[in-house]
Amino acid sequence: MAGAVGGAYHRRMTEPGRSARAGVPERPTLDGIEDTWARRWQDDGTYAFDRTRTRADVYSIDTPPPTVSGELHMGHVFSYTHTDTVARFQRMRGRTVFYPMGWDDNGLPTERRVQNVYGVRCEPTLPYDPHWRPPAAPVDDAARKNPTPVSRRNFVELCETLTAVDEEAFEALWRRLGLSVDWSLTYTTIGRAARVASQRAFLRNLARGEAYQAEAPTLWDVGFATAVAQAELEDRERPGAYHRLRFAGPDGREVLIDTTRPELLPACVALVCHPDDERYAGLVGAVVRTPVFGVAVPVRAHPLADPAKGTGVAMVCTFGDLTDVTWWRELQLDTRVVVGRDGRLLPEPPAGVPAGPYAALAGQTVAGARRAVVGLLADAGDLVGEPRPVVHPVKFYEKGDRPLEIVSTRQWYLRNGGRDAGLRAELLARGGELHWVPGHMRSRYEHWVGGLTGDWLVSRQRFFGVPVPVWYRLDDTGEPDFTHPLTPDESALPVDPSGEPPPGYDESLRGLPGGFVGDPDVLDTWATSSLTPQIVGGWETDPDLFGRVFPMDLRPQGQEIIRTWLFATVARAHAEHGVLPWRDAVLSGWILDPDRKKMAKSKGNVVTPMALLEQYGSDAVRYWAASGRPGMDLAFDPAQIRVGRRLATKLLNASRFALGLGAANALRAPSDSSSSARPTPRRDLELSATQPLDTALLAELSGVVAAATAAFDAYDHTAALQATESFFWRFCDDYIELVKERAYGTGPGADSARAALTTALSVQLRLFAPVLPFVTEEVWSWWRYGSVHRAPWPTTYEVDRAIGGAADAGLLRLASDALGQVRRAKSERKLSMKAEVPLAEALGPADLLDRLTLVVDDVRAAGRIGRLDLLPGRTPELVIACAV
Numbered sequence: 001m002a003g004a005v006g007g008a009y010h011r012r013m014t015e016p017g018r019s020a021r022a023g024v025p026e027r028p029t030l031d032g033i034e035d036t037w038a039r040r041w042q043d044d045g046t047y048a049f050d051r052t053r054t055r056a057d058v059y060s061i062d063t064p065p066p067t068v069s070g071e072l073h074m075g076h077v078f079s080y081t082h083t084d085t086v087a088r089f090q091r092m093r094g095r096t097v098f099y100p101m102g103w104d105d106n107g108l109p110t111e112r113r114v115q116n117v118y119g120v121r122c123e124p125t126l127p128y129d130p131h132w133r134p135p136a137a138p139v140d141d142a143a144r145k146n147p148t149p150v151s152r153r154n155f156v157e158l159c160e161t162l163t164a165v166d167e168e169a170f171e172a173l174w175r176r177l178g179l180s181v182d183w184s185l186t187y188t189t190i191g192r193a194a195r196v197a198s199q200r201a202f203l204r205n206l207a208r209g210e211a212y213q214a215e216a217p218t219l220w221d222v223g224f225a226t227a228v229a230q231a232e233l234e235d236r237e238r239p240g241a242y243h244r245l246r247f248a249g250p251d252g253r254e255v256l257i258d259t260t261r262p263e264l265l266p267a268c269v270a271l272v273c274h275p276d277d278e279r280y281a282g283l284v285g286a287v288v289r290t291p292v293f294g295v296a297v298p299v300r301a302h303p304l305a306d307p308a309k310g311t312g313v314a315m316v317c318t319f320g321d322l323t324d325v326t327w328w329r330e331l332q333l334d335t336r337v338v339v340g341r342d343g344r345l346l347p348e349p350p351a352g353v354p355a356g357p358y359a360a361l362a363g364q365t366v367a368g369a370r371r372a373v374v375g376l377l378a379d380a381g382d383l384v385g386e387p388r389p390v391v392h393p394v395k396f397y398e399k400g401d402r403p404l405e406i407v408s409t410r411q412w413y414l415r416n417g418g419r420d421a422g423l424r425a426e427l428l429a430r431g432g433e434l435h436w437v438p439g440h441m442r443s444r445y446e447h448w449v450g451g452l453t454g455d456w457l458v459s460r461q462r463f464f465g466v467p468v469p470v471w472y473r474l475d476d477t478g479e480p481d482f483t484h485p486l487t488p489d490e491s492a493l494p495v496d497p498s499g500e501p502p503p504g505y506d507e508s509l510r511g512l513p514g515g516f517v518g519d520p521d522v523l524d525t526w527a528t529s530s531l532t533p534q535i536v537g538g539w540e541t542d543p544d545l546f547g548r549v550f551p552m553d554l555r556p557q558g559q560e561i562i563r564t565w566l567f568a569t570v571a572r573a574h575a576e577h578g579v580l581p582w583r584d585a586v587l588s589g590w591i592l593d594p595d596r597k598k599m600a601k602s603k604g605n606v607v608t609p610m611a612l613l614e615q616y617g618s619d620a621v622r623y624w625a626a627s628g629r630p631g632m633d634l635a636f637d638p639a640q641i642r643v644g645r646r647l648a649t650k651l652l653n654a655s656r657f658a659l660g661l662g663a664a665n666a667l668r669a670p671s672d673s674s675s676s677a678r679p680t681p682r683r684d685l686e687l688s689a690t691q692p693l694d695t696a697l698l699a700e701l702s703g704v705v706a707a708a709t710a711a712f713d714a715y716d717h718t719a720a721l722q723a724t725e726s727f728f729w730r731f732c733d734d735y736i737e738l739v740k741e742r743a744y745g746t747g748p749g750a751d752s753a754r755a756a757l758t759t760a761l762s763v764q765l766r767l768f769a770p771v772l773p774f775v776t777e778e779v780w781s782w783w784r785y786g787s788v789h790r791a792p793w794p795t796t797y798e799v800d801r802a803i804g805g806a807a808d809a810g811l812l813r814l815a816s817d818a819l820g821q822v823r824r825a826k827s828e829r830k831l832s833m834k835a836e837v838p839l840a841e842a843l844g845p846a847d848l849l850d851r852l853t854l855v856v857d858d859v860r861a862a863g864r865i866g867r868l869d870l871l872p873g874r875t876p877e878l879v880i881a882c883a884v
Helices: 002-011 033-044 074-092 108-118 141-145 152-177 192-207 262-267 322-330 366-380 421-433 439-450 525-529 532-537 543-549 559-577 610-616 618-626 638-660 692-713 717-743 748-768 773-783 796-801 810-828 846-852 856-863
Strands: 058-060 096-098 120-122 148-150 211-221 233-248 254-259 268-273 287-289 296-301 313-317 388-397 405-414 435-437 471-473 516-518 552-558 582-588 837-844 865-872 879-883
Touching: 033 152, 033 773, 058 074, 058 543, 058 552, 074 096, 074 152, 074 552, 074 582, 074 618, 074 692, 074 717, 108 120, 108 152, 120 152, 148 152, 152 610, 152 618, 192 211, 192 525, 192 532, 192 559, 211 322, 211 388, 233 262, 233 366, 254 313, 262 268, 262 313, 262 366, 268 322, 313 322, 322 405, 421 439, 421 559, 435 439, 439 559, 525 559, 532 543, 532 559, 552 559, 559 582, 610 618, 610 638, 618 638, 618 717, 618 773, 638 717, 638 748, 638 773, 692 717, 692 748, 692 796, 692 810, 717 748, 717 810, 717 856, 748 773, 748 796, 810 837, 810 846, 810 856, 810 879, 837 846, 837 856, 846 865, 856 865
Parallel strands: 058 096, 120 148, 268 296, 435 582, 552 582, 837 865
Antiparallel strands: 211 405, 233 254, 233 287, 233 388, 268 313, 287 296, 471 516, 837 879
């Protein structure tokens, strides 16, 4: 790092070119500066990554690719601004920053958006129609309710068309916000590079035995018609009802059970009680018969049964919930599946279930079957009492709107430690190696990994995604051989098994006995997004680049996707490379609405940012975002955005004023032209601050630089901003007022003031630059060459070097206190701040007044005091008495 920072000083502001200084405008304004500087940065390549630098000089960021199937909201602005402050800081520290932007454009949300916008649905059996054109979008509700079927290829083309439009809008907003992204590094999760990387990683997982197929109970989203992984689940409170059912036990004993899913009665395979529940000890091992259907099922004991829940004995169905799956697997029970992939009860009853009573349920939705079963139970006298309403958690796919079912399907899985204690321990150890910001987020990772109950289901029964890159031989009867999948060579990637034959086969053999069939599924979007470091880093396709950026330095992301994106990326890098994919992980907090509730699309309380960016300016919105620390929640507050606007405006105007005092001249050689009417120092070297007030200012500023640097190093952009802003207001309200009379003059005192103004303004612009990129660049262009964002980050050495004498950092606060009392006296007498004070007395401890004498001339000039007498020993603290 030291070498990188030193190199930045030698380069100074010459990269990427010495653009001309603009000069101080008559009436500076914030209006329009976003468009001006966004274009200039792009044209000048201000944020371009330099791939000639060594890995030690690179800072690489694994940027979250936002999903483009919706709108960006203030939560995005919040977290992406945080990342951008890091990128800008590291760039000014002398690192070349690898800062790509990606778009997460495949997967279910995109498909749902295409269906809604165009009123279509994918029908894979239809042939591709190259002449088909979509209807004008958006379509009406009638078209959405009766969608037009199109081929898979036509549907995928629609997805590509719509995402391209969405991505343009997203990029425009990010540019408006001022993200210092290298836009030449943009990628998409459905693009060629992503498909190649995703399929290559899967094939290597398969070759190492980390990927496998299994026919097993699967969480199934009926609306999306696809399998769902454990990491994508969420519980939602939903109303239901407990129904008490009467089972017929041995010797005429009745066994009562409570269930919220009576429609699964024909899928019942056992009753379960706790091993220590004495009420049912005599029943364990016996057989009972189900009501209505009369099917014999065993009574078994298992520790997961809760004696305090309901009657203490539970009905095990295949499958009502994940606990049913556990009981079914561990107790080796029969299988009676009744719910199909379409969310309706199957047309035929499972083996051993009588067809007569089942006929009333066949083809019914789950809700319809529930009503039918309740009616049958009531007629049979086996419904005990009335249903009891209850509100209980129901599992949903996080992007779905219908409760999940559990159906038996064949799916692809990746090993993730859910069934392997050794791998689980390794992945927990990886979490311990990672630097977490804030540190307590690590526990969420450990809780998730420790609670995994199965491997990662990565196949999806959808269309717009990365195809699973395998085929299957068909035997002489046309049945696929799932145990020996056919795979392509990596050099042939990407492949689409639905439209390409496997090696050694001709397309004419597709679907024929003795031929082949392609795997129809696509990979889960997280199976691709978990490879973002590899995708954008050029894994296997650009080894030179990959060696310069991987493992990456930073993964910024939301806390809610630790279980998905962060964990999955760690697991993939561990399997493929044997390392962590990045050094640091910085987690964002939530954005809250005015009622302190989390903003979410599902709640309808999100705020979109473009109108705010246009109304207040991008720097103001970034200021609001930067006021929230990593991992901490932040309320959306327009008042805070207005504060940011005032700060940007003050920075503009105060800089103009300081430059008008001669700050711009303190660095110029005599041959330079000056935009100021003030005298230009006749020397070629930079001036030093020698007067006590000036050295005090710089001594305090040196501490601010140290504090801001340490804060940014710790990913605490908020503390860095607070330190800088606090100093800036004191600089504007106190120092400039105290020094301006002296700065207007000539001689050593004026030279000292200009030197202090020069250093202070230059340093503060750079300290503010990561948060307020537009206004700082605007001011920088008035008097400096190049871009402030390519200028070196300020150091305490730089500030201290400008101090040409003894420095007492407390003198500025002492002078500010004195001037503040003079101002207060004028205000209380309703006098103008320009009013003359013929006489004033300074009272206080002798040592304090001795220090005040060092800055008394500046205080007298700023307060317009004719005579200021110092009277030591009269008061315990400083008091300025004014005769006005």
